[in-house]
Amino acid sequence: MAHVVLKDLVKTYGSFKAVNEVSLTINDGEFVALVGPSGCGKTTTLNLVAGLTSATSGDIFIGDRVVNDLDPKDRDIAMVFQNYALYPQKSVYMNLAFPLQMRKLPKGEIDRKVREAARVLDMTQLLERKPRELSGGQQQRVALGRALVRDPAVFLMDEPLSNLDAKLRVQMRSEIKRFHQDLKATIIYVTHDQLEAVTMADRMAVMNGGYLQQYDSPAQVFAHPANMFVASFVGSPAMSLIPLEASMGNGGAVLTSAEGWSLELSPRNAQKVARATTKKVVLGARHSTIKLHKSAVPGAIPAKAYTVEPTGDVTFVQALLSGAIVNISVSPNIAVTPDEQIWLEFDQERMHLFDSETEMALEAN
Amino acid sequence: MSTVSETISRGQPARRLRIDGWRWGGRAFLVFMLLYTALPMIWMLLTSIKSGFAAMQFPPQWWPDQPTLASYQKLLDPQNSVGQDFLRFFWNSLIVSTATTILSVIVAVPAAYAFSRFTFPGRNFLFFAVLLRNMFPAVIFLVPLFILMRAIGLVNTHGSLVLTYLTFGLPLAIWLLKGFYDNIPVQLEQAARIDGATRFQAFILIVMPLSAPGIIATAIYSFIGAWNEYIYAYTFLSKNEQLTLPVGIQRFFSENTTDFPGLMAASFMMSVPVVVLFLLLQRYFVRALTEGAVKH
């Protein structure tokens, strides 16, 4: 196992920057998830680490070696592809054996390792089949097995679960996690599903438009999103972002909506707002930090329920506030009907404030 | 499916009838096409087993009164001069066609692969330039090529034919194979390279086997094209011992204009190798077209 360092990595296609000055350090044995919306450069980053594309500038270290100019085969990595990339003409056995054959291992050892991997992944009875005779989940396992047989320094996984159905995905998620714990493997795991990242990774790197947005543990990313993009990307349903106008006065601060209502801020939040470069700030609140009242309460803001989605254990209510859609979760025994008048109370301790110009999170000292 | 069509056609016997009409029309059409295709070939075979005298009768002997294999014996007998010539032409055709086929594959495979995978500047232009070759008839190039071949000393050699035949096969071969490579996910090669293969190994071990139908189709196409080519062989070769079958037969029978049984026997023999080859491998051909060229 080895650590991986990306330093000021840039990849351009023509004049388009797919990866922009990305720097990351992945520790030995760490599970890092690379998340971001489609087209943000995750696969490109992974391909750079794998050596499948060459970087325009910047350095890549695996272990203590600079691997910029090494062929993929010399980088000591294994990769699991989004569509599995199983060799269609080879049996499962031959698919697993291929990486070992390429490394010229003796036949007996290849056989031993292939059967061992097959045993671990519980697919000994599938060894003679061709990939097209396997279900999606089984193909996924073979792809994982092909990475596993080799004991590489780093595992790269590009959306390995995205082609599976929801139930299988949950199951494979825990299998990969256990696999990581057992092997203490260094894993870089690409996904556009933030839930996968949050549940599996030691740290997550959030990307957007080729830029690294935030790199921290899932808990930190969740609790302290660095900017509005991360705030809206991580968490489901998404954090509600409400654009407001700040006005300062005698040590306190008040957020005023164009709709006429206003919200007095706690001293700590007032401090944050004071650091903004503009008067226009954005209030961010997750669904669970907003309290819904069915009658007027001091400090609560009047709103109209828009849609109501019961899911069983919680009911999600959406309301329109200052032109933004606000998500609130309430207990299912509180009956809300669309168009009903409601009052929303924000938790000052757990609310987020953003500068609308820079889109960065505002922090107190 | 059957339940659906039943629901639809219930109470509408007219529609049933019309569907049957289509089917019977199709059958009648196929019978017509079968006759159109097969009768000339059957007549060729029947004539080839007649004697020269029996062939020249009016009304014709619909079925040979005294079938004879004399024409075939004459063509295949290495003792007489006709047989010697025919066998030599046959051998020449085989050499030229095989060489063309092998070279076509060697040249077309990497080119098609590059056109499919790489994004070098000028890729589209070069690809279209290659495709354009098919537009031009052999005759346009005949004079200058003849002069060129003379300049590089290839006139009256099989090399001149192989070189020109290559260019007939290449455009379609490259186009067909490119379609194949377009359909092979690039991730397969990437996986192979991560698994420890070099770029070349990834190509040979993973991509080549997957494009085998395309390569086989390309090979058949080149072989048949070379085997049947006439104009260049007719122009470039003048020595009798160099001739390929189509030219050789034409030369021979322009001197013996009335030996129709011999001519039909020779036509038949000339067709056997390519027809057999094609029939053996035709499923690859259709598959190659389906997977490579036609699919979008």
Next chain:
Amino acid sequence: MTIVSGKAEARRRLQPATSDVLRKMWEHRADYAYVLPAIAVMLIVIAYPIYYTIELSFFNTPPGLQLRDKIFVGFNNYTAILTSGVFWQVTFNTLIWTAASTFISFVLGFAAALALHRDFIGRGILRAILIIPWVISAVAASYIWKWIYHSDFGIIGAVLVELGWATRPPNFIDSVSTVLPSLIVVNIWREFPFAMIMMTAGLQTVPEQLLRAAKVDGANAWQRFWHVTFPHLRNVSTVTILLLAVANFNSFIIPWIMTGGGPSNASHIWITHIYELAFGRQRWGVASAYSVLLFIILMTLGYFYVRALSGNERKDGSA
């Protein structure tokens, strides 16, 4: 790809743009090695002949003269061609030959592919038999049909006489009025299997689901064909028709061997005419001028040909 970078490129100044292309070419230098053999062969066999043909079309080469002693005559060869009566006759023949062969071959091939699409016993054998004429050499085909059309002992003539439809065997290929249609029949015999193969391959890519959906929606066989199958095959059809048209326009062997262009030019088409001018009458200059004209026509056709062949290329390129 040029389409993609077009806009961005325009914004930059020319200088960095050109050096950019050179740099890119240098970066991709290894890629060119793959296409080099193909391009080299093409260059030798295409580029040089084209250049030479254009040059020769401005010269006169009287018989007996060495080619290097040719005489410059400007556009004389071209005016000679365009004012000769043979030119228009040959052009007319070529049009009939190409249009009829292409259209009928395509229709027969497509119909055969459709009729063979539904599985039945013996389908494989029937399909194989129908393909054979495409595979055997045009030289053999020419002799077979020459024998069938023979004016004394031809089987068609004999059948017609036997049935009492004619008093004596007709002269199919020795008569000005019947020679061209007779040759077209031979050409179609050899060409329709190609259309059949292409359309068979095309039919196999028609999504079964769509046909089923149409059936559920109540479409009858003809409506399913017209609204689902046919639109799906438009691209293949275009390519097939173009390939057929090009092949027919360029055919040589069948008219050359069967009639040599006769009687009295009635079966001469452009290619056989050019060949005769060059190799029969040694009029290299005129033949070359013909070739240049042909070349111009083909380039126009070629534009559509390349567009059809690379139909999906373009969409990729701009994505």
